[in-house]
Amino acid sequence: MAKHVVAPVSEIPPGGRKLVNAGxxxxxxxxxxGEFFALNNRCPHRGGxxxxxxxxxxxxxxxxxxxxxxRRGEIIRCPWHSWEFDIRTGQSWCDPKKVRVRQxxxxxxxxxxxxxxxxxxxxxxxSVENDYVVVEA
Amino acid sequence: MMGPELxxxxxxxxxxxxxxxxxxxxxxxxxxxxxSERGMPSLESISYPPNAPISARPDFRGTNGAAATDVSxxxxxxxxxxxxxxxxCNCLYGIQLLFSEDMAAAFARALNDWIAxxxxxxxxxxxxxxxxxxxxxxxxxxxxxxxAKDRRFVQVLxxxxxxxxxxxxxxxxxxxxxxxxGLPLGIHAGSAYRNPxxxxxxxxxxxxxYAAQSQGFQSQVASLICxxxxxxxxxxxxxxIESGVTWLPGFLWRFSKFWRGLRTxxxxxDRSPAEIVRDHIRLTIQPFDAPExxxxxxxxxxxxxxxxxxxxxxxxxxxxxxxxxLMPAGxxxxxxxxxxxxxxxxxYDRLKPT
Amino acid sequence: xxxxxxxxxRAQKAxxxxxxxxxxxxxxxxxxxxxxxxxxxxxxQTYGIRYRHGYAKGYAYPKMTPQAARRxxxxxxxxxxxxxxxxxxxxxxxxxxxxxxxMNPLSPTGQGEQNPExxxxxxxxxxEVQAEVWTHREPRLRSSIVVPYEDGEASRAExxxxxxxxxxxxxxxxxxxxxxxxxxxxWPIFEAAAEAGLPIGIHVxxxxxWPMTSTGYPSFYIEEMTEHATSSQAVVTSMIMEGVFERxxxxxxxxIESGFGWLPALGWRLDKHWKRLKDEVPHLKRAPSEYIREHFWVTTQxxxxxxxxxxxxxxxxxxxxxxxxxxxxxxxxxxxxxxxALPPSLSEHQRRMIYADNARALYKLG
Numbered sequence: 001m002a003k004h005v006v007a008p009v010s011e012i013p014p015g016g017r018k019l020v021n022a023g024x025x026x027x028x029x030x031x032x033x034g035e036f037f038a039l040n041n042r043c044p045h046r047g048g049x050x051x052x053x054x055x056x057x058x059x060x061x062x063x064x065x066x067x068x069x070x071r072r073g074e075i076i077r078c079p080w081h082s083w084e085f086d087i088r089t090g091q092s093w094c095d096p097k098k099v100r101v102r103q104x105x106x107x108x109x110x111x112x113x114x115x116x117x118x119x120x121x122x123x124x125x126x127s128v129e130n131d132y133v134v135v136e137a
Numbered sequence: 138m139m140g141p142e143l144x145x146x147x148x149x150x151x152x153x154x155x156x157x158x159x160x161x162x163x164x165x166x167x168x169x170x171x172x173s174e175r176g177m178p179s180l181e182s183i184s185y186p187p188n189a190p191i192s193a194r195p196d197f198r199g200t201n202g203a204a205a206t207d208v209s210x211x212x213x214x215x216x217x218x219x220x221x222x223x224x225x226c227n228c229l230y231g232i233q234l235l236f237s238e239d240m241a242a243a244f245a246r247a248l249n250d251w252i253a254x255x256x257x258x259x260x261x262x263x264x265x266x267x268x269x270x271x272x273x274x275x276x277x278x279x280x281x282x283x284x285a286k287d288r289r290f291v292q293v294l295x296x297x298x299x300x301x302x303x304x305x306x307x308x309x310x311x312x313x314x315x316x317x318x319g320l321p322l323g324i325h326a327g328s329a330y331r332n333p334x335x336x337x338x339x340x341x342x343x344x345x346x347y348a349a350q351s352q353g354f355q356s357q358v359a360s361l362i363c364x365x366x367x368x369x370x371x372x373x374x375x376x377x378i379e380s381g382v383t384w385l386p387g388f389l390w391r392f393s394k395f396w397r398g399l400r401t402x403x404x405x406x407d408r409s410p411a412e413i414v415r416d417h418i419r420l421t422i423q424p425f426d427a428p429e430x431x432x433x434x435x436x437x438x439x440x441x442x443x444x445x446x447x448x449x450x451x452x453x454x455x456x457x458x459x460x461x462x463l464m465p466a467g468x469x470x471x472x473x474x475x476x477x478x479x480x481x482x483x484x485y486d487r488l489k490p491t
Numbered sequence: 492x493x494x495x496x497x498x499x500x501r502a503q504k505a506x507x508x509x510x511x512x513x514x515x516x517x518x519x520x521x522x523x524x525x526x527x528x529x530x531x532x533x534x535x536q537t538y539g540i541r542y543r544h545g546y547a548k549g550y551a552y553p554k555m556t557p558q559a560a561r562r563x564x565x566x567x568x569x570x571x572x573x574x575x576x577x578x579x580x581x582x583x584x585x586x587x588x589x590x591x592x593x594m595n596p597l598s599p600t601g602q603g604e605q606n607p608e609x610x611x612x613x614x615x616x617x618x619e620v621q622a623e624v625w626t627h628r629e630p631r632l633r634s635s636i637v638v639p640y641e642d643g644e645a646s647r648a649e650x651x652x653x654x655x656x657x658x659x660x661x662x663x664x665x666x667x668x669x670x671x672x673x674x675x676x677x678w679p680i681f682e683a684a685a686e687a688g689l690p691i692g693i694h695v696x697x698x699x700x701w702p703m704t705s706t707g708y709p710s711f712y713i714e715e716m717t718e719h720a721t722s723s724q725a726v727v728t729s730m731i732m733e734g735v736f737e738r739x740x741x742x743x744x745x746x747i748e749s750g751f752g753w754l755p756a757l758g759w760r761l762d763k764h765w766k767r768l769k770d771e772v773p774h775l776k777r778a779p780s781e782y783i784r785e786h787f788w789v790t791t792q793x794x795x796x797x798x799x800x801x802x803x804x805x806x807x808x809x810x811x812x813x814x815x816x817x818x819x820x821x822x823x824x825x826x827x828x829x830x831x832a833l834p835p836s837l838s839e840h841q842r843r844m845i846y847a848d849n850a851r852a853l854y855k856l857g
Contacts, residue, residue, distance in 0.1 A: 045397075046831045052563035061404040064365025065306070068404075079562035080826055082398035082555055094397035094409075190767045301707040302714075334705045335725035336718065340671040342732050344768045348761055349705060349728065352721040356704035359717045364710060381760050386797070387752030387806065392717050394796040398825070399555055399713040411798060426760035428809070437756075440802050456767060 001136050005114055005121035009131040012036070015073055019051040021122055022137040027104055029133055030055075030087050032074055037087050038135045039076070040102040044092070048080035050101065055087070105136035146481035146488060147221035149325075149378050149421045149450035152256050154180075154230045154248070155206035159255075163247035168240070180244065182231035184296075184327035185455070189343060194456035204454035208259045215453050216262050219463060223488060224451075225291060226265040227378060228252055233271055233296050233329040241270035242280065249284050257289045264488065266294035266323050274307060278314045285318040291487040292321050292376065297353040298328035304357075304364030316370045319486040321419075324357055326350040326379040351384040351426070358414065359392060365405040367417045374484055375418045379452055381426040386440035389414060415443045419484050421450035422476060424457040425465035434467025448484060449477045507839070508847030509829055510856065511592040512790050513694070513747050513818035514583070514632070517558075517574035518596055518620045526616035534609060540598070541605045543698040552712040556824045564822035572822040576629060583821045584631055587829045590847065591856045592632045593660050594621060595694050595747060600637040602665055603697050610639035614649055622658040633660035633854065635692055640664050643679035650680070654687035660854045661690045661745065665697030666722040673733030681739050690743035690788075690853060693726055695719035716825075723749035724757050731761065731782045734774040743853060744787050748820060751789040752797075755809035758783050784811065788853060790818035791845065792827040800834055807834075812841045816850045 006020035006029060017030045019041060026041035028051045041050050057072035075084050075093070084093040085101050092099040109119070111128040119134055126132060154160065157179050161169045185192040193204035197214065205211055215224045232244040245268050252265045267284040269277035284290045293315045295303065303324070315322050327350070333339040334349040354377050367373060389411045396403075396410055406413070427434050441447070451463055458465075464473060482488055524532055544551045556562060558572055564582065566575035573579055584592065601613025614637045621634035636653045638646035653659045662684045670676060672693070684691050696719070702708045703718045723746050736742060746754075761779035765772070775782075789810065795803045807815060817833070820826050833842060850856065 046828050048561075048828075049563060052561075054562060059401045059404045061365075061407075062368075064369055064405045066405070078398075080824060080828075082401075082824060084400070092397075094400055190770075191764070298705045299707065302704060302709050303706070305710065328705065332702050332705055332707055335671060335729070336667050336701055336703050336705070336722045337672055337699055337725045337729065338668070338670045338701050340725070340729055340732070341674060342772055344761075344764055344771055345671070345725075345728050345732050347764055347768070348732075348757075349725060351756075351760055352724050353705045355721050356706055356709070356714075356718065359714050360704075360706075360709055363714055381756070383756040383759055384753060386802065387750075387754075387756055387795070388717070388720065390752045390795045390797045390803070391720055391750050391793070393798075394793065395713055395716045395825075399716070402555070402711050402713055409798075424763060426756060426763050428755070428759050433809070436805055440797075440805070442798060 003119045003134050003136050005119045005126060005132045006135050007133045009108055009133055012133060017051065017055070020135065022104070022135040025137050027135055027137060029106060029135065032087060036106045036108065036133055038104040038106040039085065039087065039090050040104070043078040043080065043083060044099055044101055045078065045081055045083050048078040050076055050078055050085070052079040053077045107134050108132070109134050144222040145220065145449055145477035147215055147219070147224040147451050147453070148376065148448045148481050149227055149423065150211060150215050150224045150453045151205055151455065152208070152211060152226050152228050152252060153203060153205045154228070154251070155203055160244070160247045160251055163250040164243055168243045180231045180234070182229065182234060182327060184346070185229065186343065191347060191456050193454040197454040208256050208263070211453065212260045212262070215451055216260065219451060219461065221451070223262055223264060225485070226252060226256055226263055227294055227323060227325055228265070228268055229325065229327055232268060233299070235272065238270065238273035238276060241272045242276040245270045245280050246283070249280065249290070253287060253289070264289050264291045266290065266292040267320070268294050269311065271295055271299055271329070274310050278310045281311065281314040281318065281320070285320065288487055290320070291485045292323040294323045294325060296327040296329055297324050297350060297357055298332065298334060300329060300331035302356060302360035304360030304362070304366050306364065309366070309369065312366055312370045312373055316373045321374040321376050321484055323376045323378050324354070326353070328353070350379070351381040354380040355384060355388045358388070358418065362406060362410050362413050363403050365403065367413055368405045368407070373417065376448065376484060377418060377420045378450070379424065379455070380420055381424055382420050382422060382447070383426045383437050385414070385420065411442070415446065419446055419448050419480065421448045421452070422465060423450045423452035423463070427465055427467065431467030434465065435469055438468055438472070444472060444475055445480055445483065447472070447476045448481050507843040509587060509589050510817065510847045510850035511589050511819045511821070511829070512745065512816040512850050513792060514592045514594050514821050515573055515823065516579070516594045516596050516621065516625055517571045518599060518617055518624070519574060520599055522620045522624055523599070523613070523616035526619040527612055531609060531612040540601070540613070542603050543605065543700040552715040555712060559824055560822045561824050561826055576625060579821070580629070583819070584629070589631060591850070593692070593854065594625060594632055594634050595663060595692060596621060596635070596637060597694070597696065601639060602637055607639060607642045607645065611642060611645040611649070614639050618649065618653055618659070622656070626658045634658050635661050635663035636689070637663050638680060640677065640680060641669055643676050647679040647683040650683035650687060650689070654683070654689065659689070661692045664691060664693045666693050666695045666719065666726050666749070667697035667699040669699045669701070671729035672726050673729035673731070673735050678735070678738070681735055681742055685739040685742050690745055692745040692747050693723070694747040695722060695749050719748065720750055720753050724753060727757060727783065727787065728761060731779045732772055732775070736782045736786050737774055737776060742786060745790065745816065745853070746787060747790045747818065748792060749789065750793055750795055751791070751810060751815065752795045752803070752806050754783070754789060755806055788814050788816055788849070790816045791832060792818040792820045793825045794827050794832050800836070803834055804836060812844050813849055815845045816853070817846045
């Protein structure tokens with residue numbers, strides 16, 4: 001595992017997401033209210049590209065006819081078969097024990113530290129004035 | 138072949154009403170006169186045309202062609218010859234097809250009373266399902282409440298093809314009553330003919346009608362699960378009677394697959410439909426729509442993924458097998474006892490010795 | 492700064508070939524205009540296409556995604572999913588190395604329109620558009636002859652009109668017709684298809700005007716999806732029991748998008764009860780499962796997913812690996828990716844049959 005600088009923080013505002021390449025892997029980085037999460041882009045079901053899916057909320061129910069809707073923006077649905085994945089944990093909703101999307105560690109580092117390394121900025125140059133999203137993959 | 142020590146439970150036998158007149162004593166005076174004055178001939182359903190082959194095996198038919206019209210014949214065949222210790226009577230006289238709610242409810246009452254008096258009273262080994270008038274849910278609940286007092290009624294009986302899918306919320310008081318009394322819901326092949334028997338309209342031949350019943354079961358299982366009936370009534374059990382059995386695995390593959398992506402439409406379905414079926418639904422074994430080779434039968438049984446799901450039945454007097462071949466060939470011997478005894482006992486609370 | 496990261500797939504496909512038996516091109520009414528009379532163009536503008544589900548736009552069982560499409564299938568240049576041939580090439584045909592694709596247009600084609608004359612006019616236009624806009628520009632694709640199926644004679648005329656053209660690989664029907672499909676009113680369609688030597692593709696859907704189940708209308712879209720399989724079971728039963736295959740010995744039927752897990756059990760059921768009820772249908776000279784074996788093919792999509800994957804292989808063996816045709820259902824959401832669709836335990840030979848050889852033989856492709 002290595003650390004990869006994937007984007008300046010300004011490119012992934014709260015509620016946003018970005019498909020990045022980290023160490024040859026396609027990874028989506030999400031910003032949920034200032035917290036960053038990184039998931040493998042490939043749906044574990046049949047390989048759909050999750051970044052093309054929609055982000056939605058979690059619907060639960062303990063009573064037929066009731067739709068308890070919460071956590072808007074925290075669930076990503078695969079653009080193909082609509083499987084739901086929890087952005088915070090990578091777990092699928094239909095089979096949380098057995099099916100999940102691989103998660104990656106993600107942190108925000110100030111430019112000064114990034115410039116010093118040991119990070120790799122794959123596709124753009126970094127400057128000490130900005131903060132950067134770093135994915136461990 | 139069954140052996141008296143096994144105490145097999147036959148979960149599907151069909152007492153037949155020999156003539157509408159036998160119900161008259163069980164109707165109140167208004168209905169008794171009405172039925173005669175209006176010249177109602179019978180309520181036999183074309184789901185089982187009386188003279189058609191499946192409707193009764195030739196050797197079960199009496200001199201007038203009718204079968205299973207008398208308790209002594211049923212007892213002699215099912216209980217004595219085939220050595221079932223208990224048989225559950227599912228009377229298919231077609232009260233569900235009438236459009237008048239009041240008439241249907243009157244007939245349901247009369248039918249259940251006739252079954253109790255002419256069948257259950259005459260052989261202590263018999264049990265029965267409560268026939269309910271689905272035309273009016275409140276009346277159906279009333280009939281369940283009324284008959285549940287007699288503990289020889291062990292199940293609520295409905296047809297697989299009705300006016301609306303069973304899972305619909307308007308039907309829920311029936312499930313509440315069934316669950317309250319520990320009565321499984323027995324869904325039996327046959328139609329109330331409110332809708333054509335396929336989504337392509339009405340077919341031409343009887344064999345198509347009969348074959349279509351397995352699709353009806355697929356629709357009802359989907360409805361019960363998608364509408365959340367088992368979420369709402371967690372103690373409810375459902376028995377699919379005379380369904381054919383082998384349609385179930387292929388149906389569950391598709392249903393479970395779609396649930397994984399479409400869960401948000403029915404979020405109260407909190408686990409795979411396949412799991413819900415294994416927890417709540419049972420199937421009687423006759424007819425068993427079997428592949429040719431016994432190896433394939435074993436595979437097909439394997440596909441069900443449950444040793445608990447099959448319930449023994451003869452489907453007497455329907456013609457599903459010849460001679461005494463009650464247990465379909467190829468069903469693993471290791472499962473026989475479960476099918477004959479354990480699974481029925483686990484399903485029907487009222488059969489357990491008190 | 493989005494990076495397109497895709498697995499290289501062409502190398503994998505080159506070995507076995509790839510024929511996709513279910514692609515849904517989106518035709519537009521503007522494209523159909525030149526092929527409609529003023530009368531029917533005006534009628535279309537005024538009344539629209541009226542399906543028996545009742546909505547002017549959308550569906551009474553709303554889909555889970557817009558246009559029931561994959562969310563990534565919207566062409567960047569605009570238009571509905573699968574309306575842009577260039578994008579279909581990029582995203583699907585070139586991407587997966589599709590050698591041949593059978594197109595099954597769903598709407599607007601006029602199929603299921605309540606008015607028979609209007610339906611006939613629309614089908615004619617839809618068949619023209621498929622050829623002009625799609626197959627003439629893209630040799631890998633074949634069209635399907637859409638017919639106003641509730642009018643047997645009009646359907647026969649349309650099939651005869653198209654039969655000689657190399658553009659059309661099959662005749663196309665939907666699974667929910669207003670009578671059981673084997674009944675006599677539809678026999679002109681079978682006759683014309685047989686005469687032309689064309690298979691008939693029967694794709695799930697259609698709004699017959701009857702409830703979606705034999706026990707009334709269900710509540711949910713997920714139930715509509717499970718009911719596709721039951722409608723296909725009724726299709727198979729009806730065609731066999733009406734003696735269609737005794738009359739048309741060479742007729743070939745492709746069941747599209749019904750799945751296939753249900754087919755073996757249906758064959759067993761029909762055989763068992765036919766043995767008992769044989770005298771009712773003396774026009775059947777053979778067991779129902781023999782007719783299934785001789786006359787029906789199934790497409791793979793939506794690929795069955797069982798808790799124990801080997802059970803799906805059992806079903807495929809019961810049906811016969813030579814009867815199974817790969818389909819993607821592009822651009823719909825329940826699409827099957829060719830790379831991952833088939834169970835991994837199939838042999839190279841079986842993969843070749845399912846991905847290409849079976850379809851090549853059935854549709855007489857090069």
